[in-house]
Amino acid sequence: MNFSLKTSLGRFRLVGLLEGISYLVLLGIAMPLKYLANLPMAVKMVGWAHGMLFLAYILALIAVTFDRRWSFSRVVVAFIASLLPFGTFWLDGRLKKEEEATA
Numbered sequence: 001m002n003f004s005l006k007t008s009l010g011r012f013r014l015v016g017l018l019e020g021i022s023y024l025v026l027l028g029i030a031m032p033l034k035y036l037a038n039l040p041m042a043v044k045m046v047g048w049a050h051g052m053l054f055l056a057y058i059l060a061l062i063a064v065t066f067d068r069r070w071s072f073s074r075v076v077v078a079f080i081a082s083l084l085p086f087g088t089f090w091l092d093g094r095l096k097k098e099e100e101a102t103a
Contacts, residue, residue, distance in 0.1 A: 012057075
């Protein structure tokens, strides 16, 4: 996984990866710990981190939208990807292929 942090697209891809990982940790580890092991602090900590990464994802999405002049439908797809488990990973795969094709 090679991300160019010099471009808005590279930063968006990196934030998307981190946001996707935090979402899976929240759903797959923290939530079961809360409800099965009575450890609500897990959701509080991971949920906070995920929330911050989600906000970073939205800011990075705005930046890449204006920098790359993305269409409204493309922005909507990127936003919806952040709401679905594994969605940001799917989106990253598409963006990586597109980035390689234009390079």
